[in-house]
Amino acid sequence: MSDIATNVIVDGTLNTLIGASVVTWALILVKGVQHLRISYHHRNFSKRFWSAADIQAASQLPDQHGPAARVAGIGFSTLIETDSGASTHDLEHTWDRQELLDRRLRQQMQKERGSLESGLAVLATIGSISPFVGLFGTVWGIMGALTNISKSGSASLEVVAGPIGEALIATAVGIAVAVPAVIGYNFFIRRNKVIWAFLDDFAIDFVHLALKHGFVIERAGSKSANAAARLTEISAAKKPASKPLHDELIAKEAHA
Incomplete structure (x- = not known):
């Protein structure tokens, strides 16, 4: 095993781990900003929605953003569509108004869930494989160091400690990359569950409000x-x- 091949593999392992660390922190930053914006939009939308005089006034709230606002928008457009009187003969409109509204709300919630979960698979992958990638670099580096030691014919501490110590750096870097990835993944998974529970409760309340008003709403x-x-x-x-x-x-x- 040549020194060049060993150095290339160990250096490649370290560069891979550094790239994974950059991706990890970039995803943590992006997802963190996303969740901060969602929290702000949910607070603002919930306050304005439940302060409206009725569901008609709530449907005309301007400048609403965030997952809850988009779910409500799908609900309002579905109520307007079913109350327009247009005759439809496709499978989607074979349900009654409540079933169609519930279906549309669930579809939009799934879209929001997909947006929330985007990037988390990358964090999970980096958190899972980074220690093994670092261990691979360490093992390869130790193999090269032992080969060089056998060629030199000396097994003193000065000869052994340096190469093996350098090889162990790859394992340390792998762990350092994996820890924030795992923490970020677990944190955002927990936040997603909170947001999903909020959307689920809001969808149920929206259906009850629509039922209370006879599933009737007028266009703006x-x-x-x-x-x-x-x-x-x-x-x-x-x-x-x-x-x-x-x-x-x-x-x-x-x-x-």
Whole structure:
């Protein structure tokens, strides 16, 4: 076993572990920012949603972001769709309104879950294999060191300690990479469970609210359009008769 091959393998192992460490901390930073934003959006949305006068007012809340807001948006659009009166003959609309609403909410929750879990598989993989990658570099380095020792014909402490000590660095680096990856993975898994429980409770409450209001919700602006149409009808009813009709009424009265 040549010194060049040993150095290349050990150095490659260390570079791989350093790259895995960079990926780990990048994912921890990205996921940390993601969870901070989700926590902020959930607090803001929950306060505004439950402070609304009714479900109609809640459906028109502006500038709402976050998983809960997107789940609510799917629910509102489903209620509007089922109340539009359009005839549909596909399998998706064979359920009643409540079943369709529940299905759409669950689908959106699964999408949000996929977004929350993105990147966690990488953290789990790095946390699992990094110690073994480091151990591989250590074993290879020790094999090279023992080969060189056998060639030199000396087994003194000065000859053995240096090469073997350098080889053990790979194991230490592997453990140093694995520890934050495992901690980050466990932390975000726990946070995901909290967010998922929040979304699940919110979806159940949303279905109950929709059931309470008969699964009926109007499109934004439909009330103003209906009011305008009503005003037009009233003004038309109050408008005086046209001149030809007026002349005809006068002629009938004169004839009488």
